[in-house]
Amino acid sequence: MTPLMRNLTVLLIVQLLLALWLFGSSNDDIKTQPLLPQLSAADSLELSSKDGELTLTKQGDNWQLANGLPVSQGKLDGLLRDLTTLKTGWPVAQSAEAQSRFSVAEDKFEQKLVLKQGEKVLHTLYLGDSPAFRQLYLRTDGDEAIYKAALNRFELSVEQSAWLDKQLLRLPVVERIAQGDNSLSRQGENWQLSLNGESHNADSAAARELVAKLSALSVLKRAEKAPLSSDITELNVRSSARDYQYQLVKQDDTALIRRNDIDHWFELSQSQFEPLISVDWTALVKSETDSVIAVNDAAAVNDAGAEQNPPASGD
Numbered sequence: 001m002t003p004l005m006r007n008l009t010v011l012l013i014v015q016l017l018l019a020l021w022l023f024g025s026s027n028d029d030i031k032t033q034p035l036l037p038q039l040s041a042a043d044s045l046e047l048s049s050k051d052g053e054l055t056l057t058k059q060g061d062n063w064q065l066a067n068g069l070p071v072s073q074g075k076l077d078g079l080l081r082d083l084t085t086l087k088t089g090w091p092v093a094q095s096a097e098a099q100s101r102f103s104v105a106e107d108k109f110e111q112k113l114v115l116k117q118g119e120k121v122l123h124t125l126y127l128g129d130s131p132a133f134r135q136l137y138l139r140t141d142g143d144e145a146i147y148k149a150a151l152n153r154f155e156l157s158v159e160q161s162a163w164l165d166k167q168l169l170r171l172p173v174v175e176r177i178a179q180g181d182n183s184l185s186r187q188g189e190n191w192q193l194s195l196n197g198e199s200h201n202a203d204s205a206a207a208r209e210l211v212a213k214l215s216a217l218s219v220l221k222r223a224e225k226a227p228l229s230s231d232i233t234e235l236n237v238r239s240s241a242r243d244y245q246y247q248l249v250k251q252d253d254t255a256l257i258r259r260n261d262i263d264h265w266f267e268l269s270q271s272q273f274e275p276l277i278s279v280d281w282t283a284l285v286k287s288e289t290d291s292v293i294a295v296n297d298a299a300a301v302n303d304a305g306a307e308q309n310p311p312a313s314g315d
Contacts (some may be wrong), residue, residue, distance in 0.1 A: 031088075032087040032088055032089045033087065033088050034084070034086070034087060034088075035086035035087055035088055035140060035147070035149075036083055036084075036086060036115065036122075036123045036125070036140070038115070038117075038122040038123060039080070039083055039084060039115060039122070039123070041117045041122060042058075042115040042116060042117055042122055042123075043057065043058040043116070043117055043118065044056065044057045044058065044115075044116045044117075045079075045113065045114070045115055045116075046113070046114040046116070047111065047112070047113050047114075047156060047158055048111065048112050048114075048158065049110060049111040049112070049158055050110075051158050051159075052158045052159075053158060054066075054157075054158040054159070054160065054163070056071055056076070056163065063076050065160050065163060065164065066160075067160070067222070067264070069160075069164055069165070069168065069222065069262075069264065070164075070165040070168055071163050071164070071165060072163060072164065072165045072166065073165070075155070075162075075163060076163070078155065079155060079156070082150070082151055082152075082155070085150070086138075086147075086149050088145070088147070089147070091145035091146055091147055092137065092146045092147060092148050093146045094144040094145045094146060095144065096144070098146055099126075099139060099144070099146065102128045102129055102137040102139075102146055103128035103129045103137070104126040104127070104128035104137055104138060104139040104146055105126070106126070106141070109126040109127065109128060110127055110128050110129065110136075110153070111126075111127040111153070111156055112124065112125070112126055112127070113125040113127065113156070123140060123141070124140065124141035125138055125139075125140055125141075126138060126139045126140075126141070127151065127153070127156070128146075130153060131148060134150060134151070134152045135148055135149065135150060135151070136148075136149055136151045136152075136153060137149075138151070160221075160222065161220070161221035161222065164219075164221060164222065166218045166219050166220070167217070167218055168219070168262065169217045169219060169246075169257065169259050169262070169266065170214070170215060170216065170217045170218075171214050171215060171217075171237060171239040171244065172215055172239075173239050173240050174186075174211045174214055174215060174237060174238070174239055175238045175239060175240075175241075176236075176237065176238040177210065177211070177214070177235060177236070177237050177238075177279075178235070178236040178237075179233075179234065179235055179236070179279060179281075181194075181195075181196050181197055182194060182195055182196065182279075182281040184202060184207055184210065184211075184284060190202070190204060191203075191204060191207035191208075191284075193207075193281070193284050193285060193286075195281055195282065195284075195285065200285045200286065201285075201286040202284050202285065202286055203283075203284055203285065203286045203287065204286075206283055206284045207284060210275075210279065210284070213272065213275050213276060214237060214246075214276075216272075217257075217268075217272060218269075218272070219257065219266035219267060219268055220266070220267040220268065220269060221266065221267050222264050222265070222266055222267075223251075223254070223256055223264070223265035223266055223267050225265075226265055227249045227251040227256050227265065228251065229249050229250070229251060231249060231250075232247050232248065232249045233247070233248045233249065233276075233277045234246065234247055234248075235248070235276060235279075244259055244260060244261065245259070245260040246258070246259055246260075246276070247259075247260075248268075248273060248276055248277045250273075250277075254267055255267065255268045255269070255270055255272075255273035255277075256268065257273070257276075
């Protein structure tokens with residue numbers, strides 16, 4: 001190796017070491033911190049886009065939509081968890097031109113999220129283009145730094161139905177179901193059926209199946225308007241010593257349901273609607289075969305007990 005080549009090689013190594021040192025020093029100077037430090041204090045979220053606006057407010061420990069209906073806690077927890085993980089760090093860019101280019105400018109954005117405490121604005125977040133799956137460019141108001149974050153635009157819908165708690169009509173504990181002259185009542189571990197005023201032992205499996213339909217109700221969305229039809233089917237249900245009334249009706253091809261303590265109609269799937277609007281009460285009667293088997297089983301148990309404990313002599 002010639003002296004010139006040796007000197008050039010040494011110079012190149014020195015330059016590389018200097019570049020690494022400068023990069024390391026700059027990296028140490030960039031300290032990450034929460035991008036939304038006041039997130040936990042927020043009691044309202046306002047999300048807007050070209051598709052519309054959505055407002056979620058916190059009432060006590062629960063969140064609700066603008067119409068007072070409850071928000072899906074799981075979906076909200078997911079959003080808050082994602083927002084909590086947002087950190088500052090190395091920005092993708094930090095210029096007015098870049099804000100427009102990445103669609104995070106004040107006058108050009110894909111979505112805007114405003115976090116408030118009462119009327120006080122805590123944070124304003126501009127959400128822009130998506131560089132990759134489950135990633136968005138974003139910027140906070142008052143800061144030129146643009147970051148790339150792990151957020152999914154699909155989870156930031158402004159549609160109320162996307163945030164509605166679909167299980168709001170469920171009754172986890174059902175003690176009685178009644179319709180007209182027919183009713184089904186829980187008696188300890190068994191069920192008693194009143195059919196047109198006559199009392200019957202209910203088939204436990206069939207009774208549990210009917211109860212499960214109320215315990216697993218899941219609406220699709222809030223109906224846009226109340227039904228015009230007056231052909232409404234009613235089910236009266238007792239749960240935890242409180243009485244509820246369900247109303248079911250078919251409006252054109254849409255199945256609708258309402259419960260008396262919630263002043264809204266909801267769309268319901270046909271698979272959940274049909275078994276409730278046309279309850280087959282006679283199918284709930286315990287069959288005579290089952291009754292005979294139960295009697296024979298009881299007699300067999302008594303006979304076995306008698307054999308094991310014969311009467312004492314002289315009796």
